[in-house]
Amino acid sequence: MDSFPTAVGSDDAMLWTIVVGVVMVLGLMGVVLPVLPGLLLIWAAALFYGLMVGFGTLGWAVLGLLSVLVLAGIVKGVVIPRRAAAASGASGWAQLGAVVGGVIGFFVIPVLGLILGALAGLLAVEYLLKGDWNEALVAVRGTARGFGISVVIDLILGMIMIVAWSVWAASVLF
Secondary structure, three states, X not given: OOOOOOOOOHHHHHXXXXXXXXXXXXXXXXXXXXXXXXXXXXXXXXXXXHHHHOOHXXXXXXXXXXXXXXXXXXXXXXXXXXXXXXXXXOOHHHHHHHHHHHHHHHHHOOOOHHHHHHHHHHHHHHHHHHOOHHHHHHHHHHHHHHHHHHHHHHHHHHHXXXXXXXXXXXXXXX
């Protein structure tokens, strides 16, 4: 008995296409609201889709592309904000403060707490190290700009991922 079908009827394929499409849109929303794992959720939905309707050549190619894009998004999510923080004068300690503040903020203020906590942690540590609010604020602005750029890139990557999956889903349905 197969636990994952390799071919499904058109009704089942339509159902899985709708379900996965909704999950992917939630993943795209997760790029902006850091409650859902954004790009990773889109990738996992595509994997699930393949397990439910079968991959075929196009499915494997799309999943490979999505894998590359999600990995690029993960690397970019670390590199861009960190470079922006360093370019704006944020010390390594302040960047660590941003990580700690983000984790605390995530649990204290759902949804926006991750971002607000990270920026507050960076501001607090940078001020403690330099004793100058203006320098600390410059570091926070630069880091916030880096996060903003990172989110825009994630949105673009997420949309590309969904379009690629849509081509695959269309080939399954039609």
